[in-house]
Amino acid sequence: METHSAHLTKETRAERERLAGILGGLTPEQWDAASLCDGWRVREVVAHMTMAYRTRAIGVLAGLVRARFSFNRYADRDARSATRAMSDAELLGLLRRNIEHPWQPPGGGQAGALSHDVIHGLDFTEPLGLPPAPPERLALILASTRPRQLKYFGVDLGGRKLAATDSDAVVGDGSTVVAMTSKDILLVVTGRRPLNDVPQTSR
Structure with a gap:
């Protein structure tokens, strides 16, 4: 294996x-x-x-x-x-x-x-x-995302949990779940794109 x-x-x-x-x-x-x-x-x-x-x-x-x-x-x-x-x-x-x-x-x-x-x-x-x-490759990276990495990139999720629509990736532990692609999650958590600029679906 x-x-x-x-x-x-x-x-x-x-x-x-x-x-x-x-x-x-x-x-x-x-x-x-x-x-x-x-x-x-x-x-x-x-x-x-x-x-x-x-x-x-x-x-x-x-x-x-x-x-x-x-x-x-x-x-x-x-x-x-x-x-x-x-x-x-x-x-x-x-x-x-x-x-x-x-x-x-x-x-x-x-x-x-x-x-x-x-x-x-x-x-x-x-x-x-x-x-x-591919989403599966992006998910491997997102699986290792920790609070210290968000802090390094100056990212504050504001109590929201980001859930991928194309993989099983989840980042954050907030009560509000926001759905977006794995690519957009990675862009957000690395400070490349503001969270509010990404098309989202809350649930």
Whole structure:
């Protein structure tokens, strides 16, 4: 029987393959389009997704020191530097060569690796009107959502429970249940979209 970790690994690789396929069909104008990450185009998002494949631990530490230990500041500088140094084709090639890369975010495990790819995938597929990850894959990420993650993204559900209409995902423990797609729940809980901006059905 496949273990949960093995399943997450398989889903992570499948998501990287899916995103590489999408990116391979983008026009230069789409690579230059704004993403859901403030100030980043599609190419900066892809550069960020490849950061773990381009940098060694000592390089990350040095970058953090220069960024006064702000990971967001360091990640922004790294993404912009990478897009100046590499073409879109080179970034895509790097992503493709590392579909089976074992990287996991510190403390995040394999679920964190899958979350990283799926969430940043949404950062460019959503504004471009392209398909998100399958609901079942999104549900794997939503299942690991905890209050500290909502706090990190500055999200307050206001006593509401978000229930997916296309998977078994549920986030929050409020008395008011709000139904929406798995994709919209993930956009809300990661601070990409205000809860009140999403079409909802309360029950």
